[in-house]
Amino acid sequence: DAGVIxxxxxxxxxxxxxxxxxxxxxxxxxxxxxxxxxxxxxxxxLIYFNNNVPIxxxxxxxxxxxxxxxxxxxxxxKIQPSEPRDSAVYFCASTTETxxxxxxxxxxxxxxxx
Amino acid sequence: xxxxxxxxxxxxxxEAETVTLSCTYDTSESDYYLFWYKQPPSRQxxxxxxxxxxxxxxxxxxxxxxxxQKAAKSFSLKISDSQLGDAxxxxxxxxxxxxxxxxxxxEKLTFGTGTRLTIIx
Numbered sequence: 001d002a003g004v005i006x007x008x009x010x011x012x013x014x015x016x017x018x019x020x021x022x023x024x025x026x027x028x029x030x031x032x033x034x035x036x037x038x039x040x041x042x043x044x045x046l047i048y049f050n051n052n053v054p055i056x057x058x059x060x061x062x063x064x065x066x067x068x069x070x071x072x073x074x075x076x077x078k079i080q081p082s083e084p085r086d087s088a089v090y091f092c093a094s095t096t097e098t099x100x101x102x103x104x105x106x107x108x109x110x111x112x113x114x
Numbered sequence: 115x116x117x118x119x120x121x122x123x124x125x126x127x128x129e130a131e132t133v134t135l136s137c138t139y140d141t142s143e144s145d146y147y148l149f150w151y152k153q154p155p156s157r158q159x160x161x162x163x164x165x166x167x168x169x170x171x172x173x174x175x176x177x178x179x180x181x182x183q184k185a186a187k188s189f190s191l192k193i194s195d196s197q198l199g200d201a202x203x204x205x206x207x208x209x210x211x212x213x214x215x216x217x218x219x220x221e222k223l224t225f226g227t228g229t230r231l232t233i234i235x
Binding site for chain 2: 033042043044045048056089091093099101102103104105107108110
């Protein structure tokens with residue numbers, strides 16, 4: 001298996017622009033997680049899905065952030081409009097259906113908003 | 115809510131020596147999982163080792179082992195025979211059992227702030 005796939009790996013955009021991050025989970029995994037990593041806040045969960053349904057979005061910073069999972073093999077995280085404080089590494093992870101529910105991480109997307 | 119604390123922002127060890135990274139957590143749950151993840155400069159998050167709370171035996175993966183003290187809520191990682199490739203950020207993480215009658219396998223990970231490990235040649 002190719003593992004969790006994220007695109008793009010790097011994104012540089014100007015403040016106010018829309019940014020879309022993409023994730024393809026490992027085939028057969030039924031849960032998908034979006035994390036954000038910054039120096040100030042460390043690794044924090046933004047949202048997670050189970051069987052394509054959002055379960056917990058309490059970590060989504062504000063209305064500028066939205067996430068979708070239209071099917072079992074694809075998810076997007078959108079920021080509109082983007083701000084410099086959104087600059088971070090965004091990770092997608094998916095998890096197995098069997099104990100101990102190990103989470104597999106994608107390589108991350110480094111987002112820079114100027 | 116659960117919290118995970120890593121009190122050592124940085125650690126260093128001589129190559130071939132042994133180092134122990136500390137992690138404590140706070141929870142009221144009796145069943146849960148604990149993980150150590152490694153993040154090298156490539157930033158890829160790599161699972162190093164896992165521990166199920168219901169297992170008394172400490173987990174071991176080659177040169178990596180844990181000291182799991184459930185009563186003390188402590189979960190330290192020991193790296194033996196340190197190698198240059200072990201240099202990375204190490205994160206301790208907690209996951210609820212999730213076996214609450216609701217959907218399983220979907221509980222989030224709560225991470226510590228990480229420990230940066232340097233290997234001295």
